Amino acid sequence: MTTKFGYVAISGPTNSGKSTLLNTIFGKKISIVSHKVQTTTKSLDAVKNINKTQIVFIDTPGFYEKKFDANYFKDVLGSISRANILIIVLDATSRFEYLDQIEKIIKNFKNKKFLIINKIDLVDNDYILKKISQISYINFFDHIFYVSALKKKNIDIVIKKIEDLLPSGEWLFSKNTLTNISKQEFLEEITRESILKYLNQEIPYNISITTDQITKKKSYNIYQKINVSTLSHKKIILGKDGRAIKLIGSYARLQMEKILRYKCNLFLKVIMKKK
Secondary structure, rough: OOOOEEEEEEEOOOOOHHHHHHHHHHOOOOOOOOOOOOOOOOEEEEEEEOOOEEEEEEEOOEEEEOOHHHHHHHHHHHHHHHEEEEEEEOOOOOOOOOOOHHHHHHHHHHOOEEEEOHHHHHHHHHHHHHHHHOOOOOOHHHHHEEEEOOOEOHHHHHHHHHHHHEOOOOOOOOOOEOOOOEEEEEEEHHHHHHHHHOOOOOOOOOOEEEEEEEEEEOEEEEEEEEOOOHHHHHHHOOHHHHHHHHHHHHHHHHHHHHHHHHEEEEEEEEEEEOO
């Protein structure tokens, strides 16, 4: 049996469940998840080997109002240009947004196009059909799938169709490759996920996480800086009497232990960027 290889881009509005879909496909945390917008801020390549097929999933930043300008549209097209298959994910429970922009994207994309209607476990069939009728260009999609990424419903059907459609070819990545980002970068993303989870005030999206050091003996010792640009952002992250930073650190550490399968000690500092 010959091997198969190809790229699958996952795109769509923010909070539609793209990262949850990716995590469900892999059976582990690959991409950070949050109910807040702008969770995924950069494209992630994740490699999945199934039988004789190697699939590289491209998790792209979601669409959201403040950033959907001409440059952002160009960036989205650039992210998906490598893909053999493009998956657009829409949330069945929310108002379908950015339909005009999605139409432009799929019209510019010449390969196979999937539409995934996610969270079908939360609505009935009549409601889903009514929602689908809003998409005037529905016939541009080669296949439509109705799934619940969180409940793992119909995900296997999507995977099987991807396997069927990808072309024959040599695997580009080694058998043990998982993502295109390092352990350090992934741990930084885990801390950012924790910040998104616990901050209920205006979120300083321009924050960045940097890792000073990672050591491993009886446990991982992980030293990270949370870099902010203003004193007000620093106060938000620290919280009253340091409560917020304690919650952020505790949650991030537990997530790291689940992923690394090793005891972790996480040391966080909040630093103001020098102007």
